[in-house]
Amino acid sequence: MSTVLEVTGGTALHGTIVPQGAKNEALQVIAATLLTEEPVTIHNIPDIADVNLLIEILADLGVAVQRHDRHSCTFQAKTIDFDYLKTPEFRKKSSRLRGIVLLAGPLLARWKRAIMPSPGGDKIGRRRLDTHLLGLQQLGATFRYENFYYLLETKGLQGNYVLLDEPSVTGTANLIMAAVYAKGSTTLYHAACEPYVQQLCHMLVRMGAKISGIGSNLLTIEGVDQLGGCTHHILPDMIEIGSFIGMAAMTRGEIRIQQAGVKHLGQIPQKFRQLGIQVLIEGDDIIVPRQEHYQIQHFLDGSIPTIYDHPWPGFTPDLLSIMLVVATQARGSVLIHQKMFESRLFFVDKLLDMGARIILCDPHRAVVIGLDWEYMLRGITMSSPDIRAGVALLIAALSAEGTSMIQNVEQIDRGYESIDQRLRALGAHIRRIEV
Ligand SMILES: CC(=O)N[C@H]1[C@@H](OP(=O)(O)OP(=O)(O)OC[C@H]2O[C@@H](n3ccc(=O)[nH]c3=O)[C@H](O)[C@@H]2O)O[C@H](CO)[C@@H](O)[C@@H]1O
Numbered sequence: 001m002s003t004v005l006e007v008t009g010g011t012a013l014h015g016t017i018v019p020q021g022a023k024n025e026a027l028q029v030i031a032a033t034l035l036t037e038e039p040v041t042i043h044n045i046p047d048i049a050d051v052n053l054l055i056e057i058l059a060d061l062g063v064a065v066q067r068h069d070r071h072s073c074t075f076q077a078k079t080i081d082f083d084y085l086k087t088p089e090f091r092k093k094s095s096r097l098r099g100i101v102l103l104a105g106p107l108l109a110r111w112k113r114a115i116m117p118s119p120g121g122d123k124i125g126r127r128r129l130d131t132h133l134l135g136l137q138q139l140g141a142t143f144r145y146e147n148f149y150y151l152l153e154t155k156g157l158q159g160n161y162v163l164l165d166e167p168s169v170t171g172t173a174n175l176i177m178a179a180v181y182a183k184g185s186t187t188l189y190h191a192a193c194e195p196y197v198q199q200l201c202h203m204l205v206r207m208g209a210k211i212s213g214i215g216s217n218l219l220t221i222e223g224v225d226q227l228g229g230c231t232h233h234i235l236p237d238m239i240e241i242g243s244f245i246g247m248a249a250m251t252r253g254e255i256r257i258q259q260a261g262v263k264h265l266g267q268i269p270q271k272f273r274q275l276g277i278q279v280l281i282e283g284d285d286i287i288v289p290r291q292e293h294y295q296i297q298h299f300l301d302g303s304i305p306t307i308y309d310h311p312w313p314g315f316t317p318d319l320l321s322i323m324l325v326v327a328t329q330a331r332g333s334v335l336i337h338q339k340m341f342e343s344r345l346f347f348v349d350k351l352l353d354m355g356a357r358i359i360l361c362d363p364h365r366a367v368v369i370g371l372d373w374e375y376m377l378r379g380i381t382m383s384s385p386d387i388r389a390g391v392a393l394l395i396a397a398l399s400a401e402g403t404s405m406i407q408n409v410e411q412i413d414r415g416y417e418s419i420d421q422r423l424r425a426l427g428a429h430i431r432r433i434e435v
Pocket residue numbers: 024027098099126127128166167168169170171311316317318339340341
């Protein structure tokens with residue numbers, strides 16, 4: 001048995017939707033609950049497969065997890081069952097989750113040893129862990145590869161100056177969580193500074209950590225002896241918000257995205273505007289009004305625009321697949337350049353089958369020549385290769401004429417909460433079927 005989404009496209013989406021809490025923030029802050037023996041309560045946790053799996057793994061490790069409702073939990077990490085980290089069960093679970101790498105920093109900081117297994121997550125190209133391991137080494141850890149994991153140990157972490165190899169998001173989070181207990185002062189330069197890393201820092205400060213430079217790529221952390229409990233609220237998921245903007249445009253509908261955390265969205269609204277989509281801001285809501293056509297904006301010199309990813313405050317790589325699919329019905333052409341990951345654009349083959357005009361130049365670049373509704377995409381059967389390509393295909397299916405079947409829905413469920421149910425409330429013809 002497998003789950004398939006059956007989508008009959010061509011219906012404009014209408015109504016109001018509230019974004020879920022951010023997946024990538026949730027993974028960081030839930031891992032950070034390991035840093036204290038006191039209770040930490042987290043609100044606005046998205047009810048999605050990846051986050052639920054991390055919570056399950058913490059419970060397996062011996063953390064007391066109390067669920068208050070679908071989106072709130074209290075975690076209390078008094079002790080940890082280290083033997084569990086070497087079991088086949090842990091190996092199996094960790095191989096389904098990228099966020100598992102986030103346990104290394106807190107475990108090392110509090111218990112002086114940790115395991116970093118070969119993580120799961122999206123298969124979207126090489127995803128190296130050098131920044132994590134070399135950074136932790138500079139804070140006084142040793143590491144060696146054993147079987148399916150890196151074993152990290154320390155006699156006591158020591159503050160240091162660490163110039164990160166690249167501004168890795170989870171790498172920065174790991175180093176911050178290790179440095180809060182390192183002796184003396186740590187400087188992290190070339191650090192990732194996206195809102196979810198900032199949120200982690202704010203939470204740690206509320207727990208008693210001393211961190212300055214939050215929001216910049218230069219963080220200074222003065223080690224402390226102990227952290228206490230706190231309450232934390234997760235931001236809205238910016239990738240989900242971008243996905244809803246794309247759905248509104250591609251179905252020629254009108255959507256209000258409520259409580260979107262507008263000031264944390266960085267370049268996202270302006271990049272959609274570059275595709276010609278109206279993105280209106282009203283208080284903390286985003287409104288995408290109905291538009292018959294959207295015209296891609298040229299660069300000032302009149303040249304064809306490029307939309308590419310870049311570490312924050314640049315444009316997130318996780319929305320490029322969505323920009324690409326939205327461009328298929330724009331007026332004009334755009335080059336989509338996915339710089340960070342080399343296997344994320346292959347899903348365009350399915351869009352070609354649906355009738356889109358795209359030239360895949362190489363694994364990183366695709367030129368999209370917008371159809372401007374000269375004709376609609378056609379519904380087909382397709383498989384979701386990764387979480388964001390999966391949603392891009394879902395957007396294409398919602399826009400297309402006829403019925404599409406999207407297989408491998410587990411990929412979408414990793415990061416989007418009850419997506420079929422929530423889209424039905426906006427008028428989509430979508431149902432989840434077991435085949
Ligand atoms: C669980 C989680 O939080 N996952 C996110 C996190 O993954 P993750 O933390 O794993 O991603 P990293 O930030 O480490 O980098 C992702 C990839 O981009 C490459 N790279 C990174 C920085 C850079 O300046 N140049 C460059 O090429 C890296 O080599 C790596 O292959 O950040 C990624 C980049 O925003 C997002 O796609 C993931 O959704």
